[in-house]
Amino acid sequence: xxxxxxxxxxxGITTVYHFFFVPITLGLSWLVAGLQTAWYRTGxxxxxxxTKFFGKIFLINIAMGVVTGIVQEFQFGMNxxxxxxxxxxxxxxxxxxxxxxxxxxxxTFLGIWIFGWDRLPKKIHLATIWLASLGTMLSAYFIxxxxxxxxxxxxxxxxxxxxxxxxxxxxxxxxxxxxxxxFVHTLSAAFLVSxxxxxxISAFLLMRGRAVDAMRTTLRMGAVVTIVAGLVVAVSxxxxxxxxxxxxxMKMAAAEAIYETExxxxxxxxTVGTLDGSTANCWLCIPGLTSYLATGDxxxxxxxxxxxxxxxxxxxxxxxxxxxxxxxxxxxxxxRLMIGLGGLGTLFGIWALWATRRRRIxxxxxxxxxxxxxxxxxLFAISFGWIFTEMGRQPWIVFGLMGTQAGVSPGVxxxxxxxxxxxxxxxxxxxxxxxxxxxxxxxxxxPPTNLPADPYAGAGTEDRPLTFxx
Amino acid sequence: MSQATDVNTxxxxxxxxxxVLFTGYFVLEGFDYGVGILLPVIGKTxxxxxxxxxxxxxxxxxxxxxxxxxxxxxxxxxxxWYATLFSGFYLPLLLILLALIGRGVALEYRSKHASLTWxxxxxxxxxxxxxxxxxxxxxxxxxIVRGVTxxxxxxxxxxxxxxxxxxxxxxxxxxxxxxxxxxVTHGAVxxxxxxxxxxxxxxxxxxxxIGIVAAVFAVVFLLWSQLSYANGTTWxxxxxxxxxxxxxxxxxxxRLGREGWAFLASALTLGMAVIALFGMLYPYVLPNIDRVxxxxxxxxxxxxxxxxxxxxxxxxxxxxxxxxxxxWTYWVFRKRIGAEDIVDAExxxxxxxxx
Numbered sequence: 146x147x148x149x150x151x152x153x154x155x156x157g158i159t160t161v162y163h164f165f166f167v168p169i170t171l172g173l174s175w176l177v178a179g180l181q182t183a184w185y186r187t188g189x190x191x192x193x194x195x196t197k198f199f200g201k202i203f204l205i206n207i208a209m210g211v212v213t214g215i216v217q218e219f220q221f222g223m224n225x226x227x228x229x230x231x232x233x234x235x236x237x238x239x240x241x242x243x244x245x246x247x248x249x250x251x252x253t254f255l256g257i258w259i260f261g262w263d264r265l266p267k268k269i270h271l272a273t274i275w276l277a278s279l280g281t282m283l284s285a286y287f288i289x290x291x292x293x294x295x296x297x298x299x300x301x302x303x304x305x306x307x308x309x310x311x312x313x314x315x316x317x318x319x320x321x322x323x324x325x326x327x328f329v330h331t332l333s334a335a336f337l338v339s340x341x342x343x344x345x346i347s348a349f350l351l352m353r354g355r356a357v358d359a360m361r362t363t364l365r366m367g368a369v370v371t372i373v374a375g376l377v378v379a380v381s382x383x384x385x386x387x388x389x390x391x392x393x394x395m396k397m398a399a400a401e402a403i404y405e406t407e408x409x410x411x412x413x414x415x416t417v418g419t420l421d422g423s424t425a426n427c428w429l430c431i432p433g434l435t436s437y438l439a440t441g442d443x444x445x446x447x448x449x450x451x452x453x454x455x456x457x458x459x460x461x462x463x464x465x466x467x468x469x470x471x472x473x474x475x476x477x478x479x480x481r482l483m484i485g486l487g488g489l490g491t492l493f494g495i496w497a498l499w500a501t502r503r504r505r506i507x508x509x510x511x512x513x514x515x516x517x518x519x520x521x522x523x524l525f526a527i528s529f530g531w532i533f534t535e536m537g538r539q540p541w542i543v544f545g546l547m548g549t550q551a552g553v554s555p556g557v558x559x560x561x562x563x564x565x566x567x568x569x570x571x572x573x574x575x576x577x578x579x580x581x582x583x584x585x586x587x588x589x590x591x592p593p594t595n596l597p598a599d600p601y602a603g604a605g606t607e608d609r610p611l612t613f614x615x
Numbered sequence: 616m617s618q619a620t621d622v623n624t625x626x627x628x629x630x631x632x633x634x635v636l637f638t639g640y641f642v643l644e645g646f647d648y649g650v651g652i653l654l655p656v657i658g659k660t661x662x663x664x665x666x667x668x669x670x671x672x673x674x675x676x677x678x679x680x681x682x683x684x685x686x687x688x689x690x691x692x693x694x695x696w697y698a699t700l701f702s703g704f705y706l707p708l709l710l711i712l713l714a715l716i717g718r719g720v721a722l723e724y725r726s727k728h729a730s731l732t733w734x735x736x737x738x739x740x741x742x743x744x745x746x747x748x749x750x751x752x753x754x755x756x757x758x759i760v761r762g763v764t765x766x767x768x769x770x771x772x773x774x775x776x777x778x779x780x781x782x783x784x785x786x787x788x789x790x791x792x793x794x795x796x797x798x799v800t801h802g803a804v805x806x807x808x809x810x811x812x813x814x815x816x817x818x819x820x821x822x823x824x825i826g827i828v829a830a831v832f833a834v835v836f837l838l839w840s841q842l843s844y845a846n847g848t849t850w851x852x853x854x855x856x857x858x859x860x861x862x863x864x865x866x867x868x869x870r871l872g873r874e875g876w877a878f879l880a881s882a883l884t885l886g887m888a889v890i891a892l893f894g895m896l897y898p899y900v901l902p903n904i905d906r907v908x909x910x911x912x913x914x915x916x917x918x919x920x921x922x923x924x925x926x927x928x929x930x931x932x933x934x935x936x937x938x939x940x941x942x943w944t945y946w947v948f949r950k951r952i953g954a955e956d957i958v959d960a961e962x963x964x965x966x967x968x969x970x
Contacts, residue, residue, distance in 0.1 A: 208723035211676060212716040218686050219712055222701025229701075230772055233694020234918045241687035242929055248680045249937045253944055256673035264947055304919075308770060309694075311919045554702035556774045565709045572713060576720060583727060614665055614957050615672040615726045 149553045151562040152224040155569065157535075159216050161528050162573050166210030168527055171285055171332060172339025173203040174278035176370065178271075180363070185271050190596060191359035198356075198592035199343060199363070204259065205583050209576065211252070216569065218244075224562065228542050228552030235301050235312040236291050239319070243287035251280030260613055285335075286328050293324035295543050296534070297392045303546075310546060323392060326385045333377035334487065334530065338523040340370030341490045344497050346588055348516035351506060356592040361501060368497035371523075375491030382484075383438065390439040390447070393544055395457070395469060396537035398450045399476035401435050402426040405449040410435040415481070420474045422451075466548045471539040479533040483526045490523035621914045622898060625923040629692040630900070630913045632930060634893040636685035641752070641794070641889060642801075642882045643678035647671055649802015651718065651745025652795075654738060657806065657817045661961060662954035664738070665726055669957070670809040673948050675722055677941055679715070691926050695773070695916035696900040703763065703775025704755055707782060711748045718744025729963040749798040750791040757790025757836075758782050760844050760892050762902035765909050773909045786839060793836040796829035797888070801881045804865065808874035812953035819869060822877070826866045834859060837888065840895055846902070851894040858887030 146154075177200050184192035218240060221229050229236070254277040261270050294300075300317030301310045312318070344367030351360040390397045403410060404422035411427055412434030418424035433443035450470050457469040493515055500507035507513075538544055542552040650671055658664035689697040701708060721740035725733075761784070766776035803822035807815050837855045845851060865880035896902070901911040917923065954960075 204723070205727070208720055211679075212719035215679075215683060215715055216712050218683055218690075219701060219708060222686075222690065222697045223705050223708060224702070226698035226702035226774070227772065229690065229698040230694055233690055233697060234922050237687065237689075237691030237694055237697070237918065238922055238926055238929075241684065241691040241926060242933075244680060244684040244687040245929065245933045245937065248683055249677065249941070252676035252680050253937075253941055256675075256677055257944055257947060260669075260673040261947065312922045312925075315921075315925050554698075554705075554774075555768060555772075556776070557702050557705055561705055564706070568709065568713055572716060576716070579720075579724065583724060586728070614669040614952075615722065 146559065148557055148559045148562050149550055151559055151566055152553050152557075153549070155224065155562060155566045156220065157532075158566070159213065159220065159569055159573070160535075161531065162577075163210065163213040163217055164527065164531060165524060166206050166213065167285075168331075168335035168338045168524065169342060170203070170207045170210045171281050171335035172337075172370075172374075173199065173206065173342070174274070174281050175336075176339055176343060176366070177203050178274045178278050179366075181271055181274055185267060191356075191362055193596055194356060194592040194594065195359045195363050197596070198359070198587075199346075201587050202342075202346070202584055204255075205580060205587065207255070209580050213573070223565075224554055224557065225542070225552045226554040226556075228547065231309050231547055231552070232294070232543060233309075235294060235298075235310060235318060238312065238315065239287040239291040243284050243291075247280045247284035247287065249280075251277050251284065254280065262613060282332065285332060286324075289327045289331060290319050290324040293321060293327050294318055295541075296327075296389075296538060297321065297323040298543055298546050310543075322388055326381055326388055330378060330381040330385050331527075333374045333381060334523065334527050336370055336374035337378055337487060337490055338520070338527060340367045340372075340374055341493060341523050342520040343367030344371060344494060345516045345518075345520040348497060348507065348512065349588065350591055352508065352513050352516075356594060357506070359592050361506065364497055365501055368494040368501075371491055371494030372498070375487065375494065378487055378491075386438055387440070393538065394448045395450060395453045396471065396476065396534075397439065398448060398453060399471045399473045399537055400480040400533065401447075402473055402477045403435070403447055403449045404451050406446060406452045407449065408436065408446040409433050409444050410439075410447045412438065413477075416477070420477050426477075461545065464548050464551075466540050466550075469540060471537050476533060476537045479529040479536065483529040483533060486522040486526035486529065490519060490526065493519040493522075622912075623914075623920070625920060625927060626913050626917045628927060629688070629917065629923055630893070630897065633685065633688055633692065634889055636681060636688055638886045638889045640678075640681035640685055641798075641885045643681055644675070645749075645794075645798040645885055646802045646805035647675045647678055648745040648749040649798045649800065650806055651741045651802070652749065652799050653802055653806065653818070653821065654741055654745075657803075657814055657821065660954060661731075661734070662957045663814055664734075665957045665960050666810060666814060666952050666954045667806065668722060668725065668741075669952055670806065671722065673944060676719070677944065679719070688926070688930075692918055692923060693900055693913075693916045694918060696911055698772075699765070699774055699901060699911060699916075700759070703777070704758070704782065706779045707751050707755055711751050714744040714747035716744075727963050729961060731961075746795070750795045753791035753794030754782065754787045756794070756892060757787030758784075759901060760790075760840055760896055761786050762844070762899075762904040762906065762910075765901065765903045765911070767909045773911055786836075786843075789832065789836050789839070793829070793832040796825055796832050797881075797885060800826045800829045800865075801878075801885065804869055804874065804877045804881050807869070808878050809951055810953055811951045812955060814954060815951075819872065819874075822869045823866060826862075826869065830859075830862055830866070833862065833884075833888065837891060840892065845895040846897070846899065846906075848895055848897065851891045854887040854891040854894065858884050858891060861887060 177196060180192050180196040180199065184196055254273040258273040258277060261273060299321045300312060300314035302313050304311045344364050347360040347364035347367055351357060351364055386397065401413060402420045411430040411432045413426045414429040416426045416428045418426050420426060436445040436447055437443045439445060439447050454469050500512055540548050542549040650667055654664055654667055658667050717740040721737040721744060725737035763775055764777035764781065765773050767773055800822055803818045803825060806818035807822060810818065841851060841855060861880045862884040865877045865884060868877035868880060898912050899910055900913055900916050903910040
């Protein structure tokens, strides 16, 4: 394999891995902040118990997100240095602002939250978890604005003197519809995952009779979050698709495996075809739905990949790229897996609310089994969503501006990338086992039950032993 | 050297800001690394080790963001520097990344489980994960100041033309030993300031011992830099000598048991060293080793004026706010910690009912 292919694999592996921890951080931070606020307001022990319990899971998770995030920032320069030169003038700014505005907020206030239970007044301690949550959300916004530039570059001009793209309208980069929709879609998906995780864990403990009061509350809370977030994911996903049909028609044509430009295009739910255009992709289809999803009109014309290929060959002849089609089976299947798995997560939310109606405690074996699986469904849905959006953009690294092959580091050989690829994969594999083990341990141990009435008692008094240490 | 004349104010501001960000990183994570390296040296018992890690607990992640901000700022303000440096120094940076991953997870996970095997394994990750970056950032900065082989690509981009082993030259390795020993001293001084009892006593003693070694390395390294690689700049003698003075002050204060002053002086030493090195580096950001061939300068590696303007406004607003709330964290956790404060040291925080 060439350094280019290896660098792509490395970026794919490290990014998908990093993004297992990110959505849980994004959603769970707010849910934990919500639980602690409920405790602050009501003083009920169940909320404190749930705050501590889900707080632990949140902290085990975020540690992995933080350390794998450093790799993300470094590998643009390490593996994609020509890309970094070409777009650094635009792409670097949101990354630097992400660190300065969001990462500092998140890491500093999280540190205070973890160790500050007995050191700070109750209200200020509560504020620290909200500030940390705000940090995670801001970080998502800036990195998605940067990614949206790669999907749909705006606010720049090409400078032939130094052969690079230069920023001329930062507002456009931050506020283009691609970025805003991606933010809503990603954030709601993060809440979908976190709600499902909370509901799944709570259901498991509830059915074993552990901390019943707290777990019944968090089961319903997780279920409601899952349902509401699922709706927002669907609506924003629909908007995102409509925008992408305009901005990246090739990606959407690949998602639907449409080769010829046609009107009244059906939506293929599943196919047994080869997806190479030689057989029809309709095995189970809804007539006109793709046209409708693209434009809001069932009869509308949707461009096929062959026509787009012919057009791009003329428009982008200077890039030296010959094949403008992404990997169609990857685009087609990842798109469907994203929707299907995300939808299943939402359905579990509805089931959970139904199963706990009017003080009921669920007892069905299938409900328990589903609870064990359900947190992973939307989590994998998000991975497939990113695989779709990034693989679907190929052969471009920045759509219409720079081919992926042109962005790779010229001085870094295949042997070097093999070294890092193997090192990251091995280390990430070991850490995944450790992380899952710790989370399972935490779940087995369950929420604390004999909490002191006021964990803040004696705050500010000197010379009392630490209630928390590393 | 004609490039130097074209440098505009914003480029100069950002060159200085990159120096500020690396100063922040070295001063703050420098002691994190020092404490990590000293973990098995000073922490003989489980209580002592946990007390040492707890001094870092609420702080280390916020400290590490200084590195992320420096990296992001390098990308935004000097994309050519970021691209050439990060792709050229690929393997050392890979080692730093692996070290930081293992170390960060280790700090967070170590005490969550009671098993002693579990904890010994994480101790390795903490020591190695602190040792490698402490050494390798010095090697990296040594190579930046010394200059590397740079070649021009057909498209006009200037990329690293040397090998991994070219980076392991005596001067850069001495730079590595300098940061390593300075960080260990800085970490020992920090520990003496933040702990009481046995840890404080050992930390104080070790700061004095390693401090002498660090002083020798630092003086030879900075003299070598000034005499061989300063590009004709002479004002950098001032921060070099000031840095040396501060370090002597730090060692004296440490000897007298004035830990606050010792820490401040040791932080100022690191700041002066960064100023001196960046001063010598200017007007380059990555010189060619022969000072004749293609090189990256403050002028030719920077972003456009528009981007630098936006970044300047953002930095001017946010940096003071960040400094204020980080300072507040240090205030909240100002209390000294000792081994005897760790309740049930053998227990894991996931094994306790209340944590």
